[in-house]
Amino acid sequence: MTDLRIGLAGCGRHGERYLRHLQRGDVEGMRAVAVHRRNQAVGRDLADRYGVDYVDSMEALLDPERIDAVLILTPPGPHATALRAAIEAGLGVLVEKPLVASWEEVREVAGYDGARVMVAQTLRFSPVLRRVRELLPAVGTVHRVRMAQRLNPSDLDWQRDQAAAGGGSVTLTGVHLFDLLRWMIGRTPDAVSARMCALQGHPFENLFDACFEYDAPPLLAATEVSKFSRSRTSLLELVGEEGELHADYLRGTIDFRQGREVERVAEFGDVPTLPIALGFFGALVRGEIETPVSLRDGIETLRMAEACYRSHASGRLVRLDELDD
Numbered sequence: 001m002t003d004l005r006i007g008l009a010g011c012g013r014h015g016e017r018y019l020r021h022l023q024r025g026d027v028e029g030m031r032a033v034a035v036h037r038r039n040q041a042v043g044r045d046l047a048d049r050y051g052v053d054y055v056d057s058m059e060a061l062l063d064p065e066r067i068d069a070v071l072i073l074t075p076p077g078p079h080a081t082a083l084r085a086a087i088e089a090g091l092g093v094l095v096e097k098p099l100v101a102s103w104e105e106v107r108e109v110a111g112y113d114g115a116r117v118m119v120a121q122t123l124r125f126s127p128v129l130r131r132v133r134e135l136l137p138a139v140g141t142v143h144r145v146r147m148a149q150r151l152n153p154s155d156l157d158w159q160r161d162q163a164a165a166g167g168g169s170v171t172l173t174g175v176h177l178f179d180l181l182r183w184m185i186g187r188t189p190d191a192v193s194a195r196m197c198a199l200q201g202h203p204f205e206n207l208f209d210a211c212f213e214y215d216a217p218p219l220l221a222a223t224e225v226s227k228f229s230r231s232r233t234s235l236l237e238l239v240g241e242e243g244e245l246h247a248d249y250l251r252g253t254i255d256f257r258q259g260r261e262v263e264r265v266a267e268f269g270d271v272p273t274l275p276i277a278l279g280f281f282g283a284l285v286r287g288e289i290e291t292p293v294s295l296r297d298g299i300e301t302l303r304m305a306e307a308c309y310r311s312h313a314s315g316r317l318v319r320l321d322e323l324d325d
Contacts, residue, residue: 004092004282007034007067009058009082011046013156014096015073017274023050026275030282036061058082062089069093069116069285075164076101076171080108083117092116092285094278098175099298101166103306103323106299118281118291119298121179125276127268128249132236133184135265138256139240142185145221147177150233153200160203168204169225170196170305177223178304179297181212184238188300190215191319194308199228210308213317 008019022032034053037043047054055061058078062070062085069092072082080100086093099119100109123129136142151173158164165172182188189212196208206227213220234250243258252268283289303323311318 003029003031004068004285005033005066006030007036007055007061007070008032008073009036009061009070010073010075010096011035011037011043012073015071016046018071018073018278019046019050019052021272021275021278023052026272027278027282030278034061034066058085062086062091064090067091069281072096075158075161076166077161077164080105083109084112087112087115087117092118092281094118094120094281095298096120097179097298098166098171098302098305099295100302101163101171103302106302109295110299113295113299115295116284116291117295118277118284119179119293119295120277121176121183121293121297121301122273122277123176123180123249124183124293125273125280126249127271127276128247128252128254128266129180129236131266131268132238132245132247132254135245135254135256136184136238136240138243139238139245140242141217142238142240143217143219144237144239145181145184145219146235146237146239147180147222148224148226148233148235149173149177150224150226150229150231152230152232153202153206153227162203165204167305167309168196168198168202168208169206169227170194170208170210170308173225173227174208174210174223174308175301175305177225178301179293180236181221181223182297182300182304185214185219185221187214188303188320189213189219189221190321191317192304192307192311193317194311196308196312202228208308208312210311212304 044054072095191213194210196205236247238245246255254266256263307318
């Protein structure tokens with residue numbers, strides 16, 4: 001099997017994780033061949049350290065003679081432009097979440113649904129969460145979900161820049177939970193009530209709590225992101241008529257609760273999700289599978305994010321179909 005030639009657009013702190021996995025052989029049948037960063041000195045140093053080419057423009061990177069597929073790992077601001085250019089060049093595309101920086105930009109990419117695009121919603125590739133999804137029938141009809149990601153405050157300057165980031169924790173981290181909820185339940189929720197705060201002098205929200213509602217069967221889903229505390233927590237609880245599943249997907253554990261009994265049903269440890277996601281992406285580029293996280297999935301998480309912002313701004317429950325108006 002000939003290795004897929006991968007180009008990386010962006011390749012900052014998080015993007016270097018992708019590059020590291022590719023270059024040390026963690027993903028079979030793929031290798032990085034080129035990177036682009038706006039900061040040429042940093043980009044050239046990165047390329048030298050990992051043994052790949054540095055290219056000084058996005059146009060030069062998105063060359064089908066050079067690469068077979070591209071990873072768009074920039075901050076969200078440039079996503080729409082880079083995504084359109086990569087698709088029109090005929091390349092396979094993995095784009096970091098969020099798909100684009102804002103709901104207003106969705107119309108710029110919506111027409112490309114069906115292209116070889118995968119959104120990097122890496123929680124879908126967590127062995128813990130994939131097992132939770134398999135175990136869902138054991139709890140019966142689910143009426144309550146609780147999710148939380150609590151992370152250290154970010155020191156990345158671009159996350160304080162509206163043009164680069166598009167927003168705060170709702171846009172940058174909440175979309176992980178929104179996609180996870182859709183993946184577990186099987187569809188987009190019907191309404192949301194959200195509140196958010198900007199703490200410690202941050203220009204955007206770094207604490208939010210959003211309660212999503214499903215009409216039928218009735219289901220309330222609380223999603224929380226906190227990025228102000230010196231802590232790191234990743235939790236998921238699904239409460240059904242026959243019991244509960246509790247997952248700590250940072251530590252890799254799943255408990256099944258029924259009555260007073262608590263059973264540890266799985267313990268995976270901390271398994272990196274990026275190599276697994278890249279393996280699926282490689283299969284997509286080769287035409288072996290349909291995309292596991294589609295452009296439409298990315299759009300729906302942005303619909304949920306925008307509804308959160310509208311709910312907070314208006315102080316009311318917002319139905320997600322309002323965004324179609």
